[in-house]
Amino acid sequence: MEIRENTIIPLGYGKFVRSDKIVALEPIEEDRGPGRRTRVYVDQLDSPLIASRTETAVLASMVATPQEITEANACLELLKDIYDDIHPIGPMLRKSIKKEANLDLDRIERRIEEILKHEIEEM
Numbered sequence: 001m002e003i004r005e006n007t008i009i010p011l012g013y014g015k016f017v018r019s020d021k022i023v024a025l026e027p028i029e030e031d032r033g034p035g036r037r038t039r040v041y042v043d044q045l046d047s048p049l050i051a052s053r054t055e056t057a058v059l060a061s062m063v064a065t066p067q068e069i070t071e072a073n074a075c076l077e078l079l080k081d082i083y084d085d086i087h088p089i090g091p092m093l094r095k096s097i098k099k100e101a102n103l104d105l106d107r108i109e110r111r112i113e114e115i116l117k118h119e120i121e122e123m
Helices: 055-062 066-086 091-101 105-122
Strands: 008-012 015-018 022-027 038-042 049-051
Touching (some): 008 049, 008 055, 022 055, 038 055, 066 105, 091 105
Antiparallel strands (some): 008 015, 022 038, 038 049
């Protein structure tokens, strides 16, 4: 299970919190009812927030699905493949491709490097 980062999770009744700041979920057993289903413990808050959603619903919103993880990994692999194909192209051919196809391989290569660097820093 992987927690989605930088994703806002609705707790119900206009309450929202970042998914990666939630540290615990506790179902409310006494006085449970509309507007009172789950205590949500959030990093750097002294007391829990009361959510109108169940702990299962909040957790489902927090967690990245295996399909999302697989799709993200597939996109990164594709970028790495494109980078590996572009990188060895020499300056003369790059200039010709830019002139003939209006495709700036230098810019594409730099952008892929930025994305891959950002992904490595996040890990």
